[in-house]
Amino acid sequence: MTQQRARTQPGRAEDGLGPNSDIGSRLRALYGAVQEEGVPDQLLDLLEKLDNAEKAQQTGTTQRDGE
Amino acid sequence: MSAEGTSFKREMLATLPSLRAFAVSLTGKHDKADDLVQDTVMKAWAKQSSFQMGTNIKAWLFTILRNEFYSQMRKRGREVQDSDGVFTERLSVHPSQYGSLDLEDFKKALSQLPDDQREAIILIGASGFSYEEAAAICDCAVGTMKSRVSRARSRLSELLQISGEADYGPDAVSAQVTSGNHSF
Numbered sequence: 001m002t003q004q005r006a007r008t009q010p011g012r013a014e015d016g017l018g019p020n021s022d023i024g025s026r027l028r029a030l031y032g033a034v035q036e037e038g039v040p041d042q043l044l045d046l047l048e049k050l051d052n053a054e055k056a057q058q059t060g061t062t063q064r065d066g067e
Numbered sequence: 068m069s070a071e072g073t074s075f076k077r078e079m080l081a082t083l084p085s086l087r088a089f090a091v092s093l094t095g096k097h098d099k100a101d102d103l104v105q106d107t108v109m110k111a112w113a114k115q116s117s118f119q120m121g122t123n124i125k126a127w128l129f130t131i132l133r134n135e136f137y138s139q140m141r142k143r144g145r146e147v148q149d150s151d152g153v154f155t156e157r158l159s160v161h162p163s164q165y166g167s168l169d170l171e172d173f174k175k176a177l178s179q180l181p182d183d184q185r186e187a188i189i190l191i192g193a194s195g196f197s198y199e200e201a202a203a204i205c206d207c208a209v210g211t212m213k214s215r216v217s218r219a220r221s222r223l224s225e226l227l228q229i230s231g232e233a234d235y236g237p238d239a240v241s242a243q244v245t246s247g248n249h250s251f
Contacts, residue, residue, distance in 0.1 A: 017191065017192040024192050032088075035088045039084060039087065047080065050109070
């Protein structure tokens, strides 16, 4: 797990984009700001629908909500 | 009981914030980015049988999103991107460690990069991919990815007149940049 973390740590020093790099930290500030906005409800709803449709199919339930 | 679909969904959910940030960086607009992420989620769901659980779902989703973006661009005859480019819209969460002016300049500089360099530096510097993963996402060689990131970094340093090499101190790249002639 620690290994996985280190591997996927954004902007490792070798890129010149590490924690003390101006460019790296500005990039992550912008990117992070969008990430922190959270996921819009429409997307969460879509995933929910896809998942439910699949479960219904797997259990052999006929899909009747489209009527 | 726990259906495979459910854990696929959970893994997708965990990736969505980062996927969406990447989409914003590609499209420059939040509404377009959300449409793109939505298309990506549907595509990914349809081809989930081709995804092996336990492998890198984040890289897989980024690849689908990027392919979807460029295929839509081609279909639309590559409409001109909004002049301000990336991350143009008001951010609802303001990154507190920087003055807003500071980040505005940075956004402008980022938008002046060629598309391939911009996506490279974002994938490596912000999304947290390795060069190998980013190269696979962009369907290019690892060496190409490295040179795109390096050129992006030099260009940004040049535009912002800051050093991207603070981890190391000056090296060949930043020395070259700082001694170069700035066009403005």
